[in-house]
Amino acid sequence: MGKTAGRARFARIGIAVAVLVVLAGIGVALAATVGGLAPAGGSNALVVEEPTTRPQDTLEAEPETSADAAAQEAPVEEAAPPAPTPSTTGALKVVGAQLTDAAGEPVQLRGVSTHGLAWHPQYVNQEFFTELREVWGANVVRLATYSAEEGGYATETGDRAALNDLVVRGVQYAQAADLYAVVDWHTLSDANPLTNQWAAEEFFRSVSGALGDADNVIYEICNEPNGSTSWADIKAYAEAVIPIIRANDPDAVIVVGTPTWSQDLAAAAADPLPDANVMYALHFYAATHEDDLRHALSTAVAGGLPVFVTEFGICEASGAGEIDYASANLWVRLMNELDVSYICWNLSNKDETAALFKPGCAKTSGFTLDDLTDEGLWLVDTLKSPGFSREEVALARAEVKDNSAGAQMLVSADDTLQWTFQVADRWEEGGRSFFRYEMAGSNYSAGVKSWSVTVPFNGEVTLEDAWNCQASASGTRLAITNDAHNGNVPAGAFVRDVGFIVSGPADLAVVEYE
Structure with a gap:
């Protein structure tokens, strides 16, 4: 599903591959960095100062391949203006090619x-x-x-x-x-x-x-x-x-x-x-x-x-x-x-793609995101529906990333860093699945004294271990912040030797969200 390009939307495997190619071409061996991360309990976290090019700058410079490719982005990125309503706009009329209010302003x-x-x-x-x-x-x-x-x-x-x-x-x-x-x-x-x-x-x-x-x-x-x-x-x-x-x-x-x-x-x-x-x-x-x-x-x-x-x-x-x-x-x-x-x-629970409610939903009001079909979710996302959290809508529409060993993805931080995540290993134990993620962060903007990143998952996540960072799990989220020795990241530098182990259901995976 499409998401708007921007700092908060880089959890894409395809983009990750392109970014790795770009970084390799300018001498930043990010793939090698991820591969050399310390195991659990490591204490040799590094902040490496090495100027580099921001991946999305390089990617955005490439020509669009088609109008439909560009349209994979979110339907309406700009903030929606206040909607006209009968109480604020009154009776409508037609002026030229426009539906308008009484003053002739487009509605x-x-x-x-x-x-x-x-x-x-x-x-x-x-x-x-x-x-x-x-x-x-x-x-x-x-x-x-x-x-x-x-x-x-x-x-x-x-x-x-x-x-x-x-x-x-x-x-x-x-x-x-x-x-x-x-x-x-x-x-x-x-x-x-x-x-x-x-x-x-x-x-x-x-x-x-x-x-x-x-x-x-x-x-x-x-x-x-x-x-x-x-x-x-x-x-x-x-x-x-x-x-x-x-x-x-x-x-x-x-x-x-x-x-x-x-x-x-x-x-x-x-x-x-x-x-x-x-x-x-x-x-x-x-x-x-x-x-x-x-x-x-x-x-x-x-x-x-x-x-x-x-x-x-x-x-x-x-x-x-x-x-x-x-x-x-x-x-x-x-x-x-x-x-x-x-x-x-249409407003129905009919078993068809165009219905906004799932076939098993018998409600006539009080709908939640769980009651909506894919079209219904797209619609409330497009309308920027005020009664639904933008984040909840995005997560409901989220693309689940690959959770197999070796899979890579980009996740943007809450500051200026962008992180490459890799599933370094996974295993089963006691009816639960365990995943070891390794991280490498790159700072393509101003220097920072601290950093943090929130990683959304598609299910309840339990933190088992973390190294060279402070981490905590709550519901479907893993919050990660710097350790005392690796929070200062100058512009153009990157962080390595950071990672964590989480457990959860077998399909536990990072999801893309706004």
């Missing part, structure tokens, strides 16, 4: 979508919507009402009154939680919104009549037109449905789907609707839709088309398959640059 909404309300209604509750705002850091929730699928609004099995009531209550819960809410008419298997226009008219007449005074509501009138549906079909449908909403809610923002599963922005840009308070939907799934569709988004916004990504996922378009973190991070970076709002699919 970006970031949040999540329910799955079909007929199948997964349980997540529409006040406790969870408040949690979405306060813990997850979302500022919008989308309420998906399927039209033609089993239990959908336009079907014989659909309970229209119950669906209408759930949507209205969902918007009210969102308002109480200080969230914007998107009311979504989820065209999918019916392909052409004209097919069930009668039902859409009935639905939007009812819900907009109940919500006309709400300043947190946005209407999405056709999710993903597809098949042979043309923009002319969609436009004719929109020209019939939008006046129904406008009769009850004259100033609401309305989002209109686009052809080819809401991907053909060019068709809408060539012949937009006359309503100035309308936006156009773009949907993507990062493992399927990459540079071409990102370029289409950039082109549309540059041309003045207001775009809202009302649905996306980071897996394949089917909602299943592999996650493409690199593509997902490129998408997020682009949407942030363009101030395009985005909503992640």
Whole structure:
């Protein structure tokens, strides 16, 4: 998984190998240093003064091999600005290509979508919507009402009154939680919104009549037109449905789907609707839709088309398959640059990659990181969710390093030193696994009078021994500080003959974290 390059993110085996090559090329035999570390109980710790080049400076000077390689870094490194909310921003409007506040300042909404309300209604509750705002850091929730699928609004099995009531209550819960809410008419298997226009008219007449005074509501009138549906079909449908909403809610923002599963922005840009308070939907799934569709988004916004990504996922378009973190991070970076709002699919425990909750999770609120799928963890990481510790999120998403004898990795210190760790030996005894790590630290910055490094593991760790350092274990962490004789490390010097022995489960290993 990607992590941003920086002092706190050098626990990468691949980078370690490159660093060793760089250091060897400039005369610092770091590999040899690690190999010659003293055994447990050694007292000949050395601080060697030898100027050298900082590894990441050399690595960063190399050209990028591809945009996707660069995207392996964290999705959004810069601090997220305060999210606009109904209580602070009020009703929204469209100005040019932007969703804005009343003063015309760009607004970006970031949040999540329910799955079909007929199948997964349980997540529409006040406790969870408040949690979405306060813990997850979302500022919008989308309420998906399927039209033609089993239990959908336009079907014989659909309970229209119950669906209408759930949507209205969902918007009210969102308002109480200080969230914007998107009311979504989820065209999918019916392909052409004209097919069930009668039902859409009935639905939007009812819900907009109940919500006309709400300043947190946005209407999405056709999710993903597809098949042979043309923009002319969609436009004719929109020209019939939008006046129904406008009769009850004259100033609401309305989002209109686009052809080819809401991907053909060019068709809408060539012949937009006359309503100035309308936006156009773009949907993507990062493992399927990459540079071409990102370029289409950039082109549309540059041309003045207001775009809202009302649905996306980071897996394949089917909602299943592999996650493409690199593509997902490129998408997020682009949407942030363009101030395009985005909503992640989906709030459910369905057994699919795009679900945010694990299949065995029966909760409807009070979610922990352990309840989230890989996509769920990626989302709270991307949202910089205030209710989850950044460190806990990073550890939950952590890449476990190799724990076999001879494996090497880089771990950054809490000061200016960077350390190469090597699993010098491992063995089994009394049902526990023991690991002997040897360390070599390099100072590529200002001199220090003391040093420390915290090493995270993927399980409970017990300290068995340490040499030429002070060490203590607490839970999954090992804290290491200098001994009295090796804390003074001038700029360009490095420390050797330091190490420790820990025990734990057989899969105990160092993990990469922020």
